[in-house]
Amino acid sequence: MSAPYVPTPRDIAFEMLKLANVKPGEIVVDPGAGECGIITLAVTIFNAIGIGIEINPALVRSCIESFEKLGLRGRAYIVWGDLFDFDYSIADVVTLYLGSDINEKLKSKLNKELKHGARVVSHDFEVPGWQPINSMIINGPFRTHRIYLYII
Numbered sequence: 001m002s003a004p005y006v007p008t009p010r011d012i013a014f015e016m017l018k019l020a021n022v023k024p025g026e027i028v029v030d031p032g033a034g035e036c037g038i039i040t041l042a043v044t045i046f047n048a049i050g051i052g053i054e055i056n057p058a059l060v061r062s063c064i065e066s067f068e069k070l071g072l073r074g075r076a077y078i079v080w081g082d083l084f085d086f087d088y089s090i091a092d093v094v095t096l097y098l099g100s101d102i103n104e105k106l107k108s109k110l111n112k113e114l115k116h117g118a119r120v121v122s123h124d125f126e127v128p129g130w131q132p133i134n135s136m137i138i139n140g141p142f143r144t145h146r147i148y149l150y151i152i
Contacts (some may be wrong), residue, residue: 022046026092031083036063088113096122120150
């Protein structure tokens with residue numbers, strides 16, 4: 001089971017992090033990080049610590065190069081591996097753009113590992129069986145996006 005690589009537009013990523021109320025020093029984890037756009041925003045705009053998880057080695061390399069170029073060493077990280085093998089217990093916020101089927105498979109792991117009060121924010125796809133505490137619609141240049149916020 002895998003999701004195709006489709007980057008989250010920057011303005012949507014910003015709204016996701018804003019809806020999740022990311023605070024300085026919090027740890028934001030982005031499974032299926034792609035080129036780490038969400039992680040880069042979390043670190044540079046919200047002053048968080050960012051951790052991306054990505055299985056594609058070319059995208060991992062792109063993240064590392066971007067972090068180096070932007071001087072984010074020690075604040076932005078990329079883990080090369082499967083998002084189902086990561087320990088999410090350190091996360092304050094988890095961002096998702098994975099599809100409902102992967103969200104459903106990941107939810108039991110998130111339920112078990114995330115601390116009370118951790119936030120999960122998902123772009124376009126709900127987490128089946130969870131009730132969002134907030135959601136918003138964002139009109140983009142090509143289509144409408146919806147983001148969902150859940151609190152553990």
